[in-house]
Amino acid sequence: MTNRPLTCEQFDAALSDYLENALDPAERTALESHASTCDRCRALLAELSAIPTEAGALHDLEPSRDLWPAIAQRIAAPVVALPGAAARRERRPSVRPWYLTPASLAAAAAVLIAVTASVTALAIRTGRTSAPAGAVAANNPAPAAQPNDSQIDIPAPAPRVTNASATRPNAVPVQEVYAREIAELDSIVRDQRSHLDTSTVTVIEKNLHIINQAIAQSRAALARDPNSGFLHHQLNDALNQKISLLRTVALLPART
Template sequence: MTNSNITCEEFDAALPDYLEGTLDEPLRAAVQKHLSECVRCASLVRDLETIRKNAGALPDLIPSRDLWQGIEARIAAPVIPLAMRPEGQRRFVPAWMGVAAAALIVSTAGITYMLTARSLLGGKEQVATLATQGSPIPSKSGSDTGAPQISTEPAPAPADGGGAGSRRPPTGSRMAASDAAAGQNRAGARLAVQQEQSDAVYGREIDMLQKIVTQRKTQLDSSTVAIIERNLQIIDAAIEQSKAALAKDPRSRLLSDQLTHALDKKVELLRTAAFLPAST
């Protein structure tokens, strides 16, 4: 578009820059030449110049009053003060929370102590059983000198009848079998005592937590209370089944652990219910 002869379409494209005074000199000269030759484009430029002069002559518009206060009131976010809680409610919430927290601490300490004691006693029983079933202890003379020991005891005499099937077992075998049976009896007795102690500890903690949950039932939603009671019924049924099976086989470690697991589930559910927020 550097040619001195331009069309009206080319003039329309260059008109905004011409009015702003930003055209380069060759193109500006071509536009001015076209204006001197084209009536239509010259009339358009005169109209635009007239509008610009008239707009510049208009006075400044000043509002009759300050409009900013009304605008600010519409766009500003309202400040809503927080409602103060009643004094009685502020005192009540820490009260039951403190009782529940104290019960939780006591429950956790008691159950942790019981489980730790059971694990330590279980390890001692295992060591005692292995020691009973192990190899015979060497005599003092063999351990001091390091020489192999040769038994000088005579071989046991065959029983009456002379048959191989009628021979009596050696005295050492009978003693080992007797010791193993005695060890099993002692382990079973210890397991029964431990289970009784565990039931007592869990019973105290469950009673304490159940009292808290009973006091808080009026603060909880009815559907939440129904779910808690239904889950407690399921856990109680599992506890009764475990106790019945353990009564038939009191030496079973598996049944004892199963009962402990069910009691743990009940304590966990009661703890959760004790710390549920009150319904609004």
């Protein structure tokens, strides 16, 4: 950006950085100067500037784990022992398919609740802060929760300081969200493993190892080039693959 008056196109191009507080003082002045003389750009700036304020006025939404008892009750209802029912079940078991057993449904529901809740929370919070994921993660160099290091192995994300997220106390570290989701899924998978066939477990462990290697390689590369968006993307892809695999395992029927 130069000291010459901005065009509307240049204004549009710089607007995002302005709202993120990522422009230097001269650039900010040039952009504000243009807005003061251009009705269209002034209106646009006013409209976009109001969004964080309006969003900030919204109530915080916390995903509720209290949904679980009702869901568990509904899942469990068909197998509650009723007078006389036990004898009938001995003679004629439920027609519910084996892959829809209470255990598998419970696992599925738990996974969905856990993942959905956290993803929702992440969406709400990152939406409120409007900060890029990498930048948000970068300002929280020490993830608070890494409950299962053997499986998760998530070191601190590489620092990447931006003006936009430095002032946002509510920013949620993306890596922390990943760590939490993986930990929750991993606990389900640990319980599930004893019900799985050993050959299936072998396949799963081999592929988890492949993914963990990919995560480690991405992190090592990020440590050398912490500003690489491509490497952040690669890391997130690998983490998503891990979540996807753990979800798959969590939803497998028993005796497989």
